[in-house]
Amino acid sequence: MRKMIIFLVSFAVGALFGDALIHLLPEAFEKIESRAISSLLVLLGILAFFGLEKFVRWRHCHIVYHEDHAHPMAAVNIFGNIVHNLIDGMLIGASYLANIPLGIATTVAILLHEIPQEMGNFAVLIHSGYRMKKAIAINFLSALVAFLGVALALVVGKYAANFTLFLVPVTAGGFLYIAGSDLIPELKHETKITASIGQLAAIVLGIAVMAGLLLID
Secondary structure, eight states: OOOHHHHHHHHHHHHHHIIIIIIHHHHHHHSSHHHHHHHHHHHHHHHHHHHHHHHHHHHHHHHHOOOOOOOOHHHOOOOOOOHHHHHHHHHHHHHHHHHHHHHHHHHHHHHHHHHOOOOOOOHHHHHTTTTHHHHHHHHHHTHOOOOOOHHHHHHTHHHHHHHHHHHHHHHHHHHIIIIIIIIIHTTTTTTHHHHHHHHHHHOOOHHHHHOOOOOOO
8 A cells, every 4th residue: 555655656756747848837927927927836836835835834733733733734735635626617617708618628628637637636645645535535625616717707807817817827826836745755865675666666657647638728
């Protein structure tokens, strides 16, 4: 079981890096006129997730939990997933406002995109100490936020699209922070050559899956 979790965490590293660097950042640099603003928003995302993790760790140290002692990384990952799902929902809603075929195509693309993303999120929650049922429930509830994003886009129209655009680089910064600051250090505890090669292969697989999704964008 532990080997499978470590494999999925490694896959999550590749999926998060791939999502940020292959999908989110190119989208931000293409759509936002100022590259400096895009870069600053990425840094804002990194700092925001750093601050969130500091707060969660402080709370973790000052409050006695009655359930399993979940790693603070889980809360940061949940927050990032919620923001990401909100953006996806707003993108879906905005595409339907343009025309129905575009809306259907965007919905299918995002659903396919979410499969590896949610696998990675599930692995992070399990690795952080959540039981399987609770991890599934949290993933499901965070996915429902996408419907809120759709509703927002349909209600406020183009304003939602503009807001989403500026959230994209912030989310990319958050994903880079989670993968680089929280997940990779967890993988460094394993020093066996075979296990390390397996981790590297899983990371590459995560990146490859995200790169492959470019074919359906």
